[in-house]
Amino acid sequence: MTDWTIAAWFNGDFPTYFDSNAAMNPPSNVTEYQLGGRLIPRSVVQSNTQGLTAALRKIGENGAVISGVSLSVPKKPETPANAVNPAWRDALIDIVLGT
8 A cells, every 4th residue: 555645535626627636646656556547428427327336336346546536627619629638528527546
């Protein structure tokens, strides 16, 4: 295990995604972990909550640490075309997994 504390639950507001990421991800030696993640679309949470819960439970039972940040990145008519992955516009949760 690590020498930093893993919080089981955190509820707070941040002005930006970067600020939330910096606050909830303490520095670590990246060679000690395998990290990955997925953007979970709003449609999965709304229509397949049981499947999502079962998948996360299975991942946790196999020893992975699961962290998530809820998102609300709205689509607006004035949203400029840019390099942001379009999946961010539909995501409800940004999940990070670590072993």
